[in-house]
Amino acid sequence: MRNRQRNRHRGGTQTLDTMRRGEHCRILGIDDDRARGQAIRFGMGEGALLSCITKVPAGPLVMRSGRQEIAIGRQLARRIRIEQLDSQAAC
Amino acid sequence: MATCHTPTPTRANAPASSTASTVVLAGNPNVGKSVVFAALTGTYVDVSNFPGTTVEVFRGRRGDLEIIDTPGVYGVGSLNDEEAVARDVILTADTVVNVVDAVHPERDLFLTLQLIDMGLPVIVALNMADEARKQGVAIDRDLLEDLLGVPVVETVAVTGVGIDELLERLPEARPGHADPALDADVLPLAARIGSRAEAILVLEGDAIVAERNGVEAHASADCVYTARRARVNDIVGHVLTTTTEGAGLGAHLSYLMMHPLTGLPMLGALLWLMYKVLGEWVASDLVGFTEGTIMNGYYEPFMRGLVSHVFAAGSAGYTFLAGEFGVVTMTVTYLLGVILPLVAGFYLLMALLEDSGYLPRIAALADRSLTSLGLNGRAVIPLILGLGCVTMGTLTTRILGSKRERFIATALMAIAVPCSAQIAVISALMARVGGWYALGYFAALLAIFVAVGTVLNKLTPGVSTDLLIDLPPLRVPRIGNVLRKSSTKVYHFMKEVAVFFLAGAALISVLDITGALTWVQTVAQPLTVGWLHLPKEAATAFVMGFVRRDFGAAGFFTMNLSSAQLLVAMVTITLFVPCIASVMVILKERGWKYLAGLLVTSVSGAFLVGGLLTRLLEVLR
Numbered sequence: 001m002r003n004r005q006r007n008r009h010r011g012g013t014q015t016l017d018t019m020r021r022g023e024h025c026r027i028l029g030i031d032d033d034r035a036r037g038q039a040i041r042f043g044m045g046e047g048a049l050l051s052c053i054t055k056v057p058a059g060p061l062v063m064r065s066g067r068q069e070i071a072i073g074r075q076l077a078r079r080i081r082i083e084q085l086d087s088q089a090a091c
Numbered sequence: 092m093a094t095c096h097t098p099t100p101t102r103a104n105a106p107a108s109s110t111a112s113t114v115v116l117a118g119n120p121n122v123g124k125s126v127v128f129a130a131l132t133g134t135y136v137d138v139s140n141f142p143g144t145t146v147e148v149f150r151g152r153r154g155d156l157e158i159i160d161t162p163g164v165y166g167v168g169s170l171n172d173e174e175a176v177a178r179d180v181i182l183t184a185d186t187v188v189n190v191v192d193a194v195h196p197e198r199d200l201f202l203t204l205q206l207i208d209m210g211l212p213v214i215v216a217l218n219m220a221d222e223a224r225k226q227g228v229a230i231d232r233d234l235l236e237d238l239l240g241v242p243v244v245e246t247v248a249v250t251g252v253g254i255d256e257l258l259e260r261l262p263e264a265r266p267g268h269a270d271p272a273l274d275a276d277v278l279p280l281a282a283r284i285g286s287r288a289e290a291i292l293v294l295e296g297d298a299i300v301a302e303r304n305g306v307e308a309h310a311s312a313d314c315v316y317t318a319r320r321a322r323v324n325d326i327v328g329h330v331l332t333t334t335t336e337g338a339g340l341g342a343h344l345s346y347l348m349m350h351p352l353t354g355l356p357m358l359g360a361l362l363w364l365m366y367k368v369l370g371e372w373v374a375s376d377l378v379g380f381t382e383g384t385i386m387n388g389y390y391e392p393f394m395r396g397l398v399s400h401v402f403a404a405g406s407a408g409y410t411f412l413a414g415e416f417g418v419v420t421m422t423v424t425y426l427l428g429v430i431l432p433l434v435a436g437f438y439l440l441m442a443l444l445e446d447s448g449y450l451p452r453i454a455a456l457a458d459r460s461l462t463s464l465g466l467n468g469r470a471v472i473p474l475i476l477g478l479g480c481v482t483m484g485t486l487t488t489r490i491l492g493s494k495r496e497r498f499i500a501t502a503l504m505a506i507a508v509p510c511s512a513q514i515a516v517i518s519a520l521m522a523r524v525g526g527w528y529a530l531g532y533f534a535a536l537l538a539i540f541v542a543v544g545t546v547l548n549k550l551t552p553g554v555s556t557d558l559l560i561d562l563p564p565l566r567v568p569r570i571g572n573v574l575r576k577s578s579t580k581v582y583h584f585m586k587e588v589a590v591f592f593l594a595g596a597a598l599i600s601v602l603d604i605t606g607a608l609t610w611v612q613t614v615a616q617p618l619t620v621g622w623l624h625l626p627k628e629a630a631t632a633f634v635m636g637f638v639r640r641d642f643g644a645a646g647f648f649t650m651n652l653s654s655a656q657l658l659v660a661m662v663t664i665t666l667f668v669p670c671i672a673s674v675m676v677i678l679k680e681r682g683w684k685y686l687a688g689l690l691v692t693s694v695s696g697a698f699l700v701g702g703l704l705t706r707l708l709e710v711l712r
Contacts, residue, residue, distance in 0.1 A: 034170065038559055040316045041165030043198045043323070054346050059459035060468065060558050062349060066197045067226070069345075071455040073467055073558030 014084055017077035019052040019061060025082040026050075032079045039080075042070055049085070111155040114261065115181050117206065118190035119199050120163030121563045123218045125149070126248040127190050128160040129575065131258070148180055153258075159184075165561075166202055167209075168292065169299050171492065178300075181211070182288055186264045188257070190216045193223035193230055193245070194564070196331060200323045203239065207267035208319070210287035213241045214264035216257055220245040226564075231330045238326050240267035249569060270318060276311070341565045348452040358453060362478075365440055366514065369479060373436040374515035374641075382428035390428075391420045411600045416638060422596040426589055430480070430672075433511055435581050437479035442577040446568035451560050458558045464544030465499045465551060467492070467558040477504035479511050481640075481673040482588055485680055492556030499547045499555075501681055505669040506693050507540040512641035517661050520647065524654040535662050539700065588672055591679070595671030599638055608634060622702045623659055624709075626650050632660070633667060640670045655708040663701030668693050 019025055027048045030036040039045055044065055053069065054062035060071045072080070114131075118124040132151025149160040161180045162173035169175050181187060187206055191199040206213050217232065236243040242263045246253030273291070281290035284304040292300040294309045295316070301308035347353040395413045402408035413420045444450050450472060458468030470491060477484025484504045488497040509517065521529040602608045615630040623629065628650055636643020643664045652660060668674065668690055678686045 032557070035557065035559055037168070037170050037312065037316070038165065040320055041170075041198075041201050042559075042561060043201065043320070045317060045320050047317075047320075053342070054349050054455075056349050056455060056459065057351060059351075060455050062345075062455060062562065066195075067228070067564075068195055068198050069562040071349075071451065071458070071468070071558055071560050071562055073458055073462070075462070076557035076559060 013081045015078050016061060016063075016072065016080035016082050017074055019055070019063075019077075019082070019084075021052055021055050024049065024051045024085040026085060028081040028083055030080050032076060035076055035079070039070075043068055044070060050082075111157050112185045113183055114156050114158045114186045114188060115184035116158065116160045116188050116190060117167075117177060117181055117202065118163060118218075119165050119192065119195075119202060120561065122163065122190050122192035122195075122199060123248045124163060124190040125160055126572070127188070127216055127218060127246065127254070127257075128158065130248050130251055130254045132158050148176060156261075164202065165198070166205055168295060169297050172489070175299065178292070178297075181206070181209075182286075184211060186261060187211045187213045188216055188261075188264075189213050190218050190246075190248075193217045193220045194226055194228055196230060197323060197327045198561075200326060201319060204270075204319050204322055205291075207239060207241065208269045208273060209291045210266045210269060212264040212266055213239075214257070214261060215239065215241055215243040216246045216248075216253070217243055218246045218248055220253075221247045221250075227333055229332045231332075235326070235330045238268070238329065241265060249571065270322060272318065273315070276309070280306070345452060345562070345565055348449065349455045351456065354452075354456040358456065361444075361449075365478075366511075368440065369433065369436050369511045370515045370518065373432055374512050375519075377432045377436075378429050378512075381432050382424060386424035386428035391424060394419050394423075407604045410604050411597070414600060414603065416596050416599045416603060418593060418597055418600065422593055425596075426585070426592060429512060430588065430592075431581070431585065434480060434483060434584055435577070437476070437483065437511070438577040438580045438584070439573065441476065441479075442573040442580070443568045445576070446566075446572050448563045448565045451562050452565075454558065454560060455562070462555075463548065464503070464541070465548030465555050466496050466544070467556060469558065469560065470496060470500050473500050474504065474508065477508040477510070478514070481505060481508060481510050481669050482676045483584060484508070485673060485676050486584070486587065488680070493553060495551050495553035496555050498551055498681070498685070499544065501677060501685075502547060502689055502692075503540060503544055505673060505677060505689055506543055506666060506696065507536055509536070509665045510640055510670075513644055513665065516641045516644040516648075517665070520644065520657060520661065524657055528654050528658045531658055532661055535658075535700075535704065536665060539666065539696075588676070591675030592672045595675055596638070599671065618698060622698060622705075623663065624705050625652070625656055625660055629660065632664065636664050636667050636670075637674075638671055640664070643667065655705075655712070658708065659701050659705050662704055663697045666693060666697035666700055668697075 050063040161177040164177045167178045244257045281287040296312035298308045398413040454468035457471045473484045473487040612630040619629040632646025
């Protein structure tokens with residue numbers, strides 16, 4: 001558990017891949033030019049509120065924003081900076 | 092100077108004759124855009140549920156309107172091929188019909204606002220209004236119209252509701268309320284390059300449009316996008332009311348499909364079912380009838396009779412037209428008797444999968460495994476199609492995000508994925524020798540698939556893209572959609588492949604006539620007999636395997652092989668070069684250098700693995 005906490009705050013910021021099912025977050029930044037353009041089109045750009053609905057073990061995360069569901073590869077999720085929110089805040 | 096946007100293949104470089112108005116359909120993937128197109132034009136078109144499969148552009152007419160459908164995109168720009176194609180078609184539009192999914196306005200309105208910022212005359216078709224209401228989503232249409240400043244028409248394209256109103260209000264399409272904050276940058280730029288639409292794209296950093304206009308692309312994309320996203324959220328906040336959350340059974344099933352514990356058995360069951368339908372019913376029973384009874388029984392004797400009136404049997408002309416690989420006999424039999432039923436069956440199943448929304452979930456499930464092969468989850472689409480027909484799979488690698496991924500996926504399919512016709516013959520042969528050998532065959536193939544992918548991932552330069560896909564809601568496939576989608580795909584596939592196959596068969600015939608074929612058979616004998624410990628006739632099967640993969644496998648039917656020999660033969664023939672139709676398509680899609688490398692690798696790889704397997708089996712016994 002302590003180990004996990006450390007992971008979650010690697011280098012001071014938390015990244016999307018640390019989200020667990022049922023958790024909510026706000027996107028702070030996407031460190032991938034191509035994905036940033038794509039994500040913002042999907043409505044998942046910086047500032048977007050997301051909830052994690054599925055986390056495929058070692059695989060992609062499925063995030064929901066509104067009624068929109070997106071699967072995000074684990075590698076890419078590591079380059080998405082987020083701020084975790086209390087469970088009620090997002091929806 | 093008039094702006095010129097050259098690169099779209101379908102662009103009407105409208106000569107003076109065309110006074111007709113050009114109506115372009117634009118929208119996100121899976122919003123029913125193609126169905127709207129079909130309803131407007133009455134033409135059969137591609138309707139796709141997997142993001143990004145509509146790479147082609149479809150055009151049709153209604154009265155003096157020219158109507159063009161574009162690939163589904165989430166925005167206009169140079170992010171990928173679809174966007175670039177959509178962008179270039181949209182830039183030619185007199186009117187843009189923006190099809191918006193009423194269930195997902197917060198996603199779709201991003202494109203709408205981009206089109207409006209571009210200053211294009213827009214009319215919005217708010218599609219799937221029925222589905223939205225069913226999901227408890229209500230949109231205030233009048234308010235949306237006011238906020239956007241363009242007409243908004245509610246449609247249910249699959250049933251034709253709202254299409255008449257859309258046509259009636261088409262002349263009302265107009266530029267809407269663009270973001271005034273953009274004007275300071277856009278107006279001078281637009282004045283300079285003569286197009287507001289292109290000025291916006293330049294401002295958003297579209298390097299291609301900037302280059303065409305001889306200006307520098309700006310670096311303000313993030314800033315423009317973020318502002319636009321904020322406006323979308325604001326508009327949605329005003330016009331949208333939701334009464335229920337869309338969870339429930341669908342959400343639970345969706346979760347089960349993507350979780351490995353439940354998802355893998357489901358995927359396994361699906362593949363087994365597909366094999367049952369395609370490998371057994373279609374490839375054996377149906378093809379047995381179309382190829383055996385109709386083509387071999389009636390068509391070919393008739394054609395041979397006809398040709399023999401002109402060329403004596405055994406002459407070069409006869410061999411070319413009606414010989415073993417005859418252009419009017421074997422080629423036609425293969426195309427109509429074998430490929431057509433198989434491809435139709437496959438596309439029908441794929442259309443069912445696409446329309447149900449299951450495919451992107453398989454992509455999510457498979458993402459982890461495919462990442463280690465240098466691919467991402469999206470590659471399951473061409474790979475699954477490759478199990479039907481490698482040619483079909485190779486054409487579908489176009490949906491992959493980078494050249495590197497297309498490179499790897501094409502090689503994997505050509506080397507280690509047997510096509511359904513081949514699987515059918517191989518399983519018939521394997522049924523004779525018992526379960527362990529059949530299991531050995533699939534284990535060997537899987538090991539080679541993983542090995543080839545891992546090696547290519549290490550050796551291929553560049554970076555693969557990450558999975559980032561939209562998961563459309565799960566739904567029961569709509570039969571009309573499925574039929575329209577699959578028939579269009581079958582038609583385009585047959586059209587694309589027929590020419591290649593004709594050329595390939597003609598080439599083989601020439602080799603046959605010149606005696607090169609017998610020479611190859613003789614030369615290959617030390618390899619087949621000496622190295623693989625197979626009878627010398629095996630050489631013929633390998634040559635046949637080049638013409639048709641299942642022919643190659645079937646060539647072993649008549650030989651009296653031991654179980655071990657059979658396993659060696661099957662593994663080797665599977666790894667051996669892809670069939671002539673795939674070779675031609677690979678040549679077209681990847682170029683001759685790639686093809687040459689692939690052929691050398693697969694031939695040497697096939698014999699290397701075959702020989703090693705021979706020795707392994709001999710040691711085990």
